[in-house]
Amino acid sequence: MSVRYISTRGQVEPLSFSQAVMMGLATDGGLLLPDSIPQISSAQLSRWAALSFTDLAVEVIRLFATEADLPTADLRAICQRSFARFGRPEVTPLVHVGGRRILELFHGPTLAFKDVALQLLGNLFEYFLARDGGSLTILGATSGDTGSAAIHGVRGRSGIHIFILHPHQRVSPIQERQMTTVMDANVHNVAIQGSFDDGQRIVKDLFNDLDFRKAYQLGAINSINWARILAQAVYYFYAWGQLSAGNPQRRVSFAVPTGNFGDIFAGYLAFRMGLPVERLILATNRNDILTRFFQSGLYGAGQVVPTLSPSMDIQRASNFERYLYYLLDEDAAQVGRLMAELEQRGQIAVPEVKRQLAATLFTACAVSEVETLAQIRTFYQATGYLLDPHTAVGFKAADSFPDAICLATAHPAKFGAAVAEAIGHEPALPPELLGLMERPSRCAVLAADTAVVKQHMIDTLA
Numbered sequence: 001m002s003v004r005y006i007s008t009r010g011q012v013e014p015l016s017f018s019q020a021v022m023m024g025l026a027t028d029g030g031l032l033l034p035d036s037i038p039q040i041s042s043a044q045l046s047r048w049a050a051l052s053f054t055d056l057a058v059e060v061i062r063l064f065a066t067e068a069d070l071p072t073a074d075l076r077a078i079c080q081r082s083f084a085r086f087g088r089p090e091v092t093p094l095v096h097v098g099g100r101r102i103l104e105l106f107h108g109p110t111l112a113f114k115d116v117a118l119q120l121l122g123n124l125f126e127y128f129l130a131r132d133g134g135s136l137t138i139l140g141a142t143s144g145d146t147g148s149a150a151i152h153g154v155r156g157r158s159g160i161h162i163f164i165l166h167p168h169q170r171v172s173p174i175q176e177r178q179m180t181t182v183m184d185a186n187v188h189n190v191a192i193q194g195s196f197d198d199g200q201r202i203v204k205d206l207f208n209d210l211d212f213r214k215a216y217q218l219g220a221i222n223s224i225n226w227a228r229i230l231a232q233a234v235y236y237f238y239a240w241g242q243l244s245a246g247n248p249q250r251r252v253s254f255a256v257p258t259g260n261f262g263d264i265f266a267g268y269l270a271f272r273m274g275l276p277v278e279r280l281i282l283a284t285n286r287n288d289i290l291t292r293f294f295q296s297g298l299y300g301a302g303q304v305v306p307t308l309s310p311s312m313d314i315q316r317a318s319n320f321e322r323y324l325y326y327l328l329d330e331d332a333a334q335v336g337r338l339m340a341e342l343e344q345r346g347q348i349a350v351p352e353v354k355r356q357l358a359a360t361l362f363t364a365c366a367v368s369e370v371e372t373l374a375q376i377r378t379f380y381q382a383t384g385y386l387l388d389p390h391t392a393v394g395f396k397a398a399d400s401f402p403d404a405i406c407l408a409t410a411h412p413a414k415f416g417a418a419v420a421e422a423i424g425h426e427p428a429l430p431p432e433l434l435g436l437m438e439r440p441s442r443c444a445v446l447a448a449d450t451a452v453v454k455q456h457m458i459d460t461l462a
């Protein structure tokens with residue numbers, strides 16, 4: 001059996017893994033998915049429990065590509081390179097603190113979980129470009145975390161340029177410096193004199209400029225890329241292995257702070273592959289479109305409000321369509337109709353039986369700002385361990401599931417101001433961030449105008 005990639009909206013000819021990774025967003029506007037989900041036997045699960053993170057990543061990912069498309073020996077080299085850049089040999093250590101279980105996903109170069117996937121994606125891009133020829137110009141807008149993780153994933157790689165737009169003086173100083181102090185020749189930071197939404201609009205305009213898109217081989221790095229989901233599924237297996245010692249009867253729950261439904265969809269994928277998951281606890285902040293869906297069956301965007309966990313300030317979860325596809329029995333025509341309806345009316349509904357089916361696995365919870373701060377404070381006072389505000393949202397949502405593995409998605413020092421609000425002082429800076437503010441930096445400041453950004457890209461790449 002070999003996996004091919006299809007679109008949630010059914011209008012894409014089946015693709016290989018490498019084609020799916022290079023395409024990113026499906027050309028019919030949907031999201032790419034494998035045409036079948038590989039199944040893991042109990043015996044295999046038990047064996048996996050003994051593997052290192054890197055060896056496990058090879059085992060998981062190779063099931064989703066053919067040997068001809070991505071030879072295992074090459075995949076192994078790619079995984080070794082990708083995860084060697086993490087500060088811990090376990091890559092994603094599972095720690096036990098104050099009777100709780102925390103899966104630390106923030107030991108990569110930019111101290112947020114997005115490094116796990118973007119380090120791998122950078123290496124995959126470079127490998128496929130070197131093999132198949134061509135070049136790639138990655139273009140993205142960021143409100144903070146994604147931009148720096150993407151830049152660190154592709155810095156210095158041949159065949160790849162990256163342009164990241166961030167809103168001028170509207171990202172945290174640490175986030176800004178994590179991007180602009182990367183001096184590799186292929187990294188191009190642009191501060192837009194406008195908002196994050198302006199940046200997103202410019203990116204969208206340039207992707208819709210089909211001549212430009214083709215001439216410069218524009219590529220995207222947001223969480224719609226299948227390779228990102230796959231890389232993240234690995235740590236669900238890894239955490240289970242640490243806790244279960246390979247006993248396939250052992251079921252575990254995961255608490256996941258969520259914005260785009262990316263990280264938690266990776267958990268759903270692991271579950272569908274056969275990982276014994278008890279519950280997936282989906283945690284949102286006040287931007288609660290996903291929580292409302294799991295509680296009511298209605299999916300409709302509200303206004304985005306800024307919170308202490310800004311990487312989850314999202315009211316349209318880009319990966320949700322993948323889950324919808326499975327919930328609706330892989331009926332691509334129905335998914336296509338619903339997404340068109342969402343576009344027109346701003347809201348869709350699934351039948352109550354489907355909502356009930358979803359509720360057999362997912363427990364959703366929205367966490368307020370007051371609760372987030374209180375969670376950081378009480379856990380710090382009780383244990384001396386600092387949660388970042390995103391992790392705290394997931395932690396709080398798991399109140400009634402004390403055995404759950406809580407995914408820690410960022411290092412607390414990345415969100416020092418929020419932590420200081422909770423405990424009265426900023427967290428100590430980890431070595432990666434020391435001296436960051438003094439390093440040389442490079443960034444173009446441009447008007448929030450598509451034509452200006454386009455000309456800047458043309459001049460830069462000339």
Ligand SMILES: *Cc1c(COP(=O)(O)O)cnc(C)c1O
Binds near residue numbers: 223257259390
């Ligand atoms: C991006 C991000 C999230 C949300 O992840 P999704 O995949 O969008 O659900 C949570 N926490 C942190 C720190 C993030 O950077």
